Amino acid sequence: MRTNTTRATGPAAHPASRSARFVIALCWVAVLLDGFDLVVLGTVNPALLDYAAWNVDAGSLTVISTAGLVGMTLGALAIGSLTDVLGRRRTLIFSVTAFSVLTLACAFATSPEMLGVLRFLAGLGLGGALPTALAIVAEFAPAKKGSASTTVMTGYHVGAVATALLALMLLESVGWRWMFVAGTLPAFVLVPLMVRYLPESPAYLAVRGRHDEAERIAAAYGLPPVTASSPQSEARAADTETTRSPASPVRVLFSPQLVRTSVSIWVTSFMGLLLVYGLNTWLPTIMREAGYDLGASLSLLLVLNAGAVVGLLVAGRVADRVGARTAGLVWFTLAALFLATLSIRLPYGVYVLVFLAGCFVFSSQVLVYAFTSAVYPHEARATALGWSAGVGRVGAICGPILGGALLQAGIAYPWGFYAFAAVGVLGALALAASRPVR
Template identity: 70%
Template sequence: MNSATTTAGTKTRNSMIVVALCWVAVLLDGFDLVVLGASIPSILDDTAFGADTATITAISTAGLVGMTIGALTIGTLTDMLGRRWSLMVAVLAFSILTLLCAFAPNPAVFGLLRFLAGVGLGGALPTALALVNEFTPKRKAGSASTTVMTGYHVGAVATAVLALILLEPYGWRSMFIAGAIPALVLLPLMFRYLPESPAYLMVKGRRDEAEKIAAAHGLELDAEPVDEKPATRVNPIKALFDRSIVRTSIAIWVTSFMGLLLVYGLNTWLPTIMREAGYELGAALTLLLVLNTGAIVGLLVAGRVANKIGPRTAAIIWFTCAALFLALLSIKVPYGVYVLVFLAGCFVFSAQVLVYALTSAVYPPEARATALGWSAGIGRLGAICGPVLGGALLDADLASPWGFYAFAAVGLLGAIAISTSKPQRRETDSQPTSAAR
């Protein structure tokens, strides 16, 4: 009995190590969300570097375009080449290119490096999400995605704190050196402890390897052997357009666009919009911290709700509530605004992650990383549009109250889009499940 208990505990620990490594990889995405914005004042003050506001905008856009390309391409390659090496290469590429950003001699080189770093980082998120879902019991699939995505917001908050420590004494280049440091620890740990996904190995006909990894992590595999001929496997991109699922694919892409438009639009412009609404600068910046704190709490709650009612239904509710609380921000309430912003953060950020949870649930293992990559990649187009929308409203002097209404409308469109997805539960038989209860 004691031996069995120890074995079960070891299996649980092994699975938790996989989740932890993927969590740190996602944290790097959170770093990237904040690092440029936090460094902009210092970059603009660096007269020798020679960047202006328009140049910074172009650099920011280049990074997001790189992420879009990385999510679409590396996500697809992950289904062809495997999760483990794809994630390690993505982390290595992002870290090296981020380090090189610290030594960029001019804005043109800096922009190119940010673009290339974005390609690497864009592929890390869908690969990490695919791995986590494939090492998690089906009954906990919703909380698997939301839990690992807390790393995104922890990374954002930690980077903002890091900026307060490094920027004034050491300048903006120190931020990009710091951004490369996690790879020194993460990559050796990944090489030692990160296994290949049993679901991926099964698809490739490598059942013996899959069984060994599944046994070490407390997973059960489908009892029926899979086809041993990889050449006959479904094209992962073609699978997204299969007649049985294309409606859901389109719904996921549109919703992901709306979700990341909200995430990046609000993180970029919320303090400015709140100032336009009459709040002091200090309060406006505090509200940004409250927004991201709400995001972490919302992720933990959303995952558990999705486990109970399914990620599709949860996503509809979450986008609807996000729209409601964003619209309510147009009402100026001196102290109640902190509650409204916290609740908006709870729903806005986790709504997008529920889209990833739905994506993981409805696609088969041979197309799962590709589907996540396309969801994240098309969503990055929304990430580009979010700051543009906020900036346009500010330029037109319409930020308050119409900025709140515009972002609320985006949330409502997200709810409508995800509700058009096919109401089905398609958790493939080949996905591993937990052996221990």
């Protein structure tokens, strides 16, 4: 049934021609805020260990980190799935608003327990923001899903780099609480811009039967016409009859032709996010165990995420040429190699090794998202991304736990890097078990 309603479609109902690049830019900033959250605990953990008023240890910080990641897991699974039902625009605005307000509240935590609760609640919004933003990007840049996904994910690591820089400027001068204040300031600009300028996805509108709006938005943003389902072009390996129904997108993930790939993606995402969160949470502390001072440890965190930005830009172009699955296999393998080399104690060469590890570790996980965007039809894409991110967040929980356990055992250096390298190998093997997109 067609309808001419313009409710909840945002600015794209206007007839003026618009650029999809601005939509991607809004998603990029949303992902940047997620990137802040990625490393903020890693930067403040050394300061919290020295914060006499709370008297916390590595075990307490692991619990706080885990609380936020549990929230992200639940948010990714629940909100990611609801995105295919409620719409991309509404879900992203809600998610960004929720996690920004709750992250700001972390600055006023009066105890470690309160900080853990706030991190859990903020995690619910954070978990839904990333898969929703990636779904929007894939649908507003349909011809280059690989490079579009990796480009928008540079925001993740630009946010991480900015957080490391903020830590160098703020931690010793004004204290850890101001890290949470500074990190949420961009949201006060982003949310009003999204309310005013972020359109609804034409793919989502077409699936929900709102064809007139879908056609109008697609024309305004220079996108090809969108049909309610195109399994041959969007998911050549998918079962046609199963993927035609927009009523239960979760069923698409378990269809006979996709279930093997779904499980492969979940295992790979688990390994990828274990690496991402394990390294960003504990790298500064592990490097202090290796004999580096706090300033050098924070600088290495900055270098790690600077390498991630470069790696993402390269990985996207490679994925557009050879496919996200093939690129991901190469990237996970090289990530394992360079993580193992970090066990070598070098006075200056360590910066080069950390940079190279960052190039491959973080873009490996983003290539999993790019592969997910390519293999599932648009009526289940956000759900697939949400499940990939949600199951991956379980790995994100295990990453800080693994690093914390190794630290408490006194063997984080060098055995932490050997353990992370093994995780990279397992990620490559899991991705190899998936079915390639034909």
